[in-house]
Amino acid sequence: MAYESDTIQEAWGLVCWRFLHQGRMHSPSRAVFELDGRMHDSPRHFGGCALDGLEVRISPALAHLPREVMLGVLAHEAGHVEDLRNPGLYGLSGGRLRVYSKGPQHRRTSHETEVVADKLAALGMGDVVGYVKLDGVGWIQCLGEGIARPKGLR
Ligand SMILES: [Zn+2]
Helix, strand or coil: CHHHHHHHHHHHHHHHHHHHHCCCCCHHHHCEEEECHHHCCECCECEEECCCCCEEEECHHHHHCCHHHHHHHHHHHHHHHHHHCCCCCEEEECCEEEECCCCCCCCCCHHHHHHHHHHHHHHHHCCCEEEEEECCCEEEEEECCCECCCCCCC
16 A cells, blocks of 8 residues: 555645646645545546545555556546636637636536546646546546547546
């Protein structure tokens, strides 16, 4: 468990640092971050963010995936934190991230919400967050490569 904990905590620290300094986004570093093995409840599910954006839980199993995948997953969750802590601020327009002045929430599909998290992840990390297909896992986020999120992915 020490290897997993050290590896993931270090990577989350890097993601938070990049969001703060590269993306000027403060929310991820303020969220509670905990390791929780119960989060790995399906082959491609390694973590999640509370609906209020105040807490991120990640399975220790994530530490055994390639580093760029681990960073992609963590950056995606950090994107959810930023989005959820700023209701109404972010949306999509023509497939691109749009920043609104804060106001009423914009209607989005669950797919659009996931794409917003990926776009914010890219903004925070200064690099694209795409999806790659891993044996035994399926489609999963990866920093620096991959395709846009496949429709219908859960
Ligand atoms: Zn997500």
